Amino acid sequence: MTSIGPYTLRTIEAGRFGLDGGAMFGIVPKPLWERRIPADSKNRIPLNMRCLLIEGEGRLMLVDNGLGDKYDQKFGSIFGVDTEYAELHRSLHAAGVSAEDITDVIITHLHFDHCGGTTSRDGDALRMVFKNATHHVQKSHWEWAQVPNIRERNSFLKENLEPMGASGQLRLLSGTAEIAPGIEVFAVSGHTEGMQLVKLSDGEHTLVYAADLIPTHAHVPMAWNMAYDIHPLKTIQEKEVVLEQAVREGWSLFLEHDPEVEVISLKRSDRGIAVENPRPLKELK
Template sequence: MPRIGPYTLYTIETGRFALDGGAMFGIIPKPLWERRIAPDERNRIPLHMRCLLLEGEGRLILIDTGLGHKYDEKFRDIYAVDHATCTLEASLRQAGFEVSEVTDVILTHLHFDHAGGATQRTGDRLEVAFPHARYHVQRRHWDWALHPNPRERGSFLKENLEPLAASGQLELVDGDVELFPGVQLLTVHGHTEAQQLVRISDRERTLLFAADLVPTTAHLGLPWVMAYDVRPLVTVEEKQRLLEEAVTGGWDLFFEHDPEVAVASLERTPKGVAATEARSLDEW
């Protein structure tokens, strides 16, 4: 398993789903984006929900949680939810851990495909899925999710928020901080208010968990911005700044939603920053 500083890193595949290709690529014409990711008969593109686990310093840190299992058949049909090949719980066990061992959950943001697995339904009761973990969320984003705008209301689901609020396990974070040694949170505001990316680094290398700033390798291009983003021009500015920093600093990116690529290095090209040496985390 790859290491950065004191941490051993594991890919945690939590399932697959699909979103409308037009929504995922915004102003990019379909003849261009379908060359990168082919849509199904309902114009949906396949996406992974790929999370990252860090073991070290006496902690077991999970970054994002996928969808979870709380949703009805209509929801599962709309989003083509697929847990047949992998689940959060099974992937944790495959890595050698149990849910009860997770000490910290970093939620990049509270949209259902990132935070849904943080809570679960047990009978008629909703509860947190990680009984011994602290849940780390940006304070500004938490407030934003509790009072959602009409555009994002369908992404912030009360069954994902209420158990966290009642758990006593929620830790609200203020801005860019080093949460743990070598684990830094970087806030961005284009996709949603105060999304937090996670940068893991030591003296030799850096991995950026790019979340929904760069959900797939196709989104490395500056104009390739999701229609879901509440501030698309801010997304463009944030991508330009962070990708330039990543290329200059030799960072690699971890892609949460790419259907094929988990980790890639970056290079400058005449058309902008592009992925190179795409691979799995195990090969990194």
């Protein structure tokens, strides 16, 4: 079992979906990106929704929760949603955990593929899935998502946000904040205003849940960024800071969307910072 300090860590796969490869790699030409992650006949690349379960100190914490089960057939086909591959509750069950056991849900940001599992349909009503959990979101991001801009409008779904807002289970954070001893979140704003990354450290080993700052191993090069980002130059600055620190201090990164690789380390190379030692979470150390 993988652990950092008092916490055991497990991957919880919530399924797969697909997004346009061009949109996922911004200015990078297709002949380059498709060598790293090949596209399907609709030009989509497969993306995992890989959540992280953290257990220890009397807490059971889940980082992100995939896109949930509220979508219709049209949405499922546009985004190539694949829950045969994996599904949130099946994965939790396989880890011996049920939704009621979760004490904390850390939501990196409110785009549908990160927080859709927070709510579920109950007939005509919507209900909170993790009914005993505190849900941690950055305050700036929560406010940003309430009045969505045109580019992000289709990513912030009211069936995800409204029940959360009414639940009394939200904890709104301002920048760097401690979730539990040795577990903190910090905010970056290139991808969307106030996205938070999660950093677990015991002083010797550090793992950062990289969310949409570095969604796959192919997003390590500085110019390989998503066209979805609201501030592309800010993403580059923020990536530089995180990757530099990762090299200097030997951090590992947990990749939420990579179709194969769960965890990477980083090294300096003649072409800048590069991936080292891609591996499953259970081989973290």
